[in-house]
Amino acid sequence: xxxxxxxxxxxxxxxxxxxxxxxxxxxxxxxxxxxxxxxxxxxxxxxxxxxxxxxxxxxxxxxxxxxxxxxxxxxxxxxxxxxxxxxxxxxxxxxxxxxxxxxxxxxxxxxxxxxxxxxxxxxxxxxxxxxxxxxxxxxxxxxxxxxxxxxxxxxxxxxxxxxxxx
Numbered sequence: 589x590x591x592x593x594x595x596x597x598x599x600x601x602x603x604x605x606x607x608x609x610x611x612x613x614x615x616x617x618x619x620x621x622x623x624x625x626x627x628x629x630x631x632x633x634x635x636x637x638x639x640x641x642x643x644x645x646x647x648x649x650x651x652x653x654x655x656x657x658x659x660x661x662x663x664x665x666x667x668x669x670x671x672x673x674x675x676x677x678x679x680x681x682x683x684x685x686x687x688x689x690x691x692x693x694x695x696x697x698x699x700x701x702x703x704x705x706x707x708x709x710x711x712x713x714x715x716x717x718x719x720x721x722x723x724x725x726x727x728x729x730x731x732x733x734x735x736x737x738x739x740x741x742x743x744x745x746x747x748x749x750x751x752x753x754x
Contacts, residue, residue, distance in 0.1 A: 649734050650752050650753040651752075656677055656678060656734060657677050657678030658752060659750065660749075660751075661673070661747065661748070662727060662738060662750055663746060664742075664747070670714050670715065670716060671705065671714070671715045671716070672714055673687065673712070673714070673715075673729060675687075675711040684707070685706065686704050686706050686707065687730065688730050689702070689705050689727070690727070690728040692725060692728065694724040694725065694726065696721070701725075703715040703718060720742040722742055723742060724741050725740045726739060726740075727750065734752070738751070
């Protein structure tokens with residue numbers, strides 16, 4: 589009986605399977621290391637403790653807005669190149685001369701827009717229209733003592749309701 593000739597090791601598929609799996613893991617780990625070093629994770633903040641403590645201050649501003657009976661409507665007016673805000677409140681509320689508007693992009697902090705709206709009638713405010721990148725924005729209208737929030741999808745929505753967080 590004649591024995592089959594032995595094939596060299598590099599012609600056996602099982603050997604390449606044994607070499608290929610660990611080699612793939614090593615290559616993938618170097619790619620992961622490269623991505624970890626070269627990209628910035630913008631969602632993680634360094635001062636998470638200070639931001640956590642600031643939540644109580646934010647809640648106090650929300651409670652103040654509820655107590656004042658505040659609500660509003662924000663309208664994007666591309667024709668007049670402006671952002672219009674109509675503020676509603678309980679009687680006795682003295683509206684401030686200006687408000688701060690923050691349009692915070694849902695996923696990219698670099699696309700956030702901050703504006704100052706000035707009062708042009710008793711409870712109507714206007715600010716210049718910023719350049720928006722398409723996406724969802726969290727809208728915040730605020731002073732030092734109260735704030736209102738809403739959600740805006742650009743493009744598409746041109747009018748949103750603003751309410752205090754309850």
